[in-house]
Amino acid sequence: MSTAKYTGECLCGGVRFTVLNEPKAVLSCHCEHCRKGAGGIGQVFGVFSKDDDLNLKPGSEDNISTYVFTKTTSGKPKDKTFCKSCGVPLWTVTDDVRQKGQIILRTALLDKGSELKPKAAIFTTGRPSWAGSMEGVPDFETMP
Template identity: 45%
Template structure:
């Protein structure tokens, strides 16, 4: 199957991670404001979308991907964070319950040209910064 999407880490021009995705995203596009997502993004939260794990192919830089497992999470379930060990960019996460589905939550900023995907769900929305607004039409969880 031909790739539908491609993406990179920040060190793409210096032997970094390049990947392709051969499937369409699994709805919904979500943003999460939990502690890990906010700190990991260096901002108010992260925008991500699920893809089948087997639809993601590492084209280069696989040796740069490392995993950190969060045991103490807001959900109470562990999750793996896969990131570039050179530039530090988070590529995707695999919360424990998503692993069983064989899906990865891919950060939309690492997908080429996909910053325009609007979240349809806001996770841990009660943790959203008070100076921000609800995303119009997005479900609140």
């Protein structure tokens, strides 16, 4: 069995998981959904393979709920999962990542997740002007 690269959990610990591999990409997003979902200026997330990378701990599935956003920039619905107990956003599944068997997982949930530096910042038109760009990280007004 593979050793986990990361362990993670929601705020209350009701949803716990391991991630077996490094993310395929790490991005900082400032779209409306990420800003409102985080209650801040945006979110940093990693793209992982849902089946190959993410392993939920026993009992976690019972604490997961999904909200489907239909008003999206792509025009296609996307699923946002969250913990039923503490409300923490867990991961997102857009139409594009669903077709690839992937998920968009919040890096803040991972131990050492703050060490995962974004390779790009997306939907930067939603980022406050006082927040500014990250050094060495390209900005994109939409999804590149």
